[in-house]
Amino acid sequence: MELAYKVVYSKRKSLTISVERDRSIVVKAPEGTTLEKIHRVVESRKLWLYEKTRHAQKYSPLPHPPGKELVSGESLPYLGRHYRIELVAGDGGIRFEQKFLVPQALAGKSAAFRNWFVARAEEKILPRVKMYANSLGVTYKEAKVGDGKYRWGSCTPNDNVIFNWRLIKAPMFVIDYVVVHELAHLIEPNHTPRFWNIVNAQAPTMDKAKAWLQKHGALLEQDI
Known part of the structure; x- marks a missing residue:
């Protein structure tokens, strides 16, 4: 089975292959590199590429639930911890004081x-x-x-x-x-x-x- 991949040419000196989080394969190659050479390199890494594109944990489809509503009692992650949202009177910007203080005027505005x-x-x-x-x-x-x-x-x-x-x-x-x-x-x-x-x-x-x-x-x- 042939692997599909995207080639990006640049002034870099070496050829690299990466697998993006959406499973796509990107080959970054120096300008002037022939497609034959790129194909040979991809073929030589085929087993590694198959493993990476089928990595169950990292590349499985991710559930993307709707974004959270900005309401009091909800929480959001910041620097590795979850902090509670509290709606406060007035306008202005969001403040962080070991919780997110969100002006009522921004309620619902993600x-x-x-x-x-x-x-x-x-x-x-x-x-x-x-x-x-x-x-x-x-x-x-x-x-x-x-x-x-x-x-x-x-x-x-x-x-x-x-x-x-x-x-x-x-x-x-x-x-x-x-x-x-x-x-x-x-x-x-x-x-x-x-x-x-x-x-x-x-x-x-x-x-x-x-x-x-x-x-x-x-x-x-x-x-x-």
């Missing part, structure tokens, strides 16, 4: 919470990127928070690093693992033993973080 999460992700994740980049001795062009539907983070061929805003719902040790994972690709583009050694040296709770994402990934993927 976009307000999404914006709040994005702002907190920029506030808390981006400084970690700078810190770990210094520790690893790597440089990146730009670090930003984005809306990747099937990835927690990515390192682009242009040395930009992008992180899913939904990560702000996860514990800090999970955020740190994802940050280190993407920055480590600036040293080693493939998931080689050397790559995992680099990640584990900077994020010693790597295995715990990977297990957390396996278990709670569906929760993170909800918009709120």
Whole structure:
């Protein structure tokens, strides 16, 4: 059976293959790489690709229930814990004081919470990127928070690093693992033993973080 895959050409020096969370296969290849060579590499990784695209836990269809309503008594995850929502009088923005204080004017407006999460992700994740980049001795062009539907983070061929805003719902040790994972690709583009050694040296709770994402990934993927 032939594997379907998407090819993305760039100025990178090496060829890499990744499996997205929606089971699609993406091949990132240096400009000028022939389709024959790409096909040979994909064929050589066929068993690994079949295993990854059929991983029951990570890639099974996720239940996407409707988003939660912004009503008193409901709760939402933030940095690995669930906090209660309390509607308060007046307008203004959402406040966090070991619970979410939501103005009545924003009741039912889930976009307000999404914006709040994005702002907190920029506030808390981006400084970690700078810190770990210094520790690893790597440089990146730009670090930003984005809306990747099937990835927690990515390192682009242009040395930009992008992180899913939904990560702000996860514990800090999970955020740190994802940050280190993407920055480590600036040293080693493939998931080689050397790559995992680099990640584990900077994020010693790597295995715990990977297990957390396996278990709670569906929760993170909800918009709120």
